[in-house]
Amino acid sequence: MKKNLRFRIGSNWLCMENSDESAPEYPDSVSVVLRKDQPNGQPGERIEMTSRVRRNAILALGLRLLDLAGRMTPETPAPDSQLTPGDAPSPSLLDDLDAMDVELIESLPHGEPVDFARDVSQSAKRLRKRMPILRAAQSVLEQCDDETATRLYLMLVAADMDGSLPSVRVPIVAESSWSPCFEQCVRTPDTTEH
Structure with a gap:
């Protein structure tokens, strides 16, 4: 059972958990669980x-x-001297922030977290539009050999690092066999002057 997120609320924990052992970092769904606090301070x-x-x-x-x-x-x-008894900070829901959480929070402009929300929303829309590609990739990965899977993985790593796929030759396929979103998803070279 992987606990993706957990928040202490009083003497209880609110946890987002998934039990998908095949892809623990990429669950299809999660369970939202309220758990008692254990004596060691962990969810119980x-x-x-x-x-x-x-x-x-x-x-x-x-x-x-x-x-x-x-x-x-x-x-x-605020300096401690300026705090009144009623202003004392309450315990944080996220006492166990890791370095990645802190870095993410500090990277957000203080007045503009909604821009981050818009980026997340746009990302979800792009993914929804590209679901046929994701399904095709899943189909290939279910059927291909280990060498092909490794090469696909390396291409994805290169695309993630560089923002585009390395140059590869793809056999021309009849237009009717392509997904309708193919034309929207294919990157065309940017020839505009900057």
């Missing part, structure tokens, strides 16, 4: 659970949280 016994929560529900929650964050007052460091 399950209290309540909603299983099979899909991507759109998690994305909607994330976008709503980012919209709320965009309307909140940015945090500013």
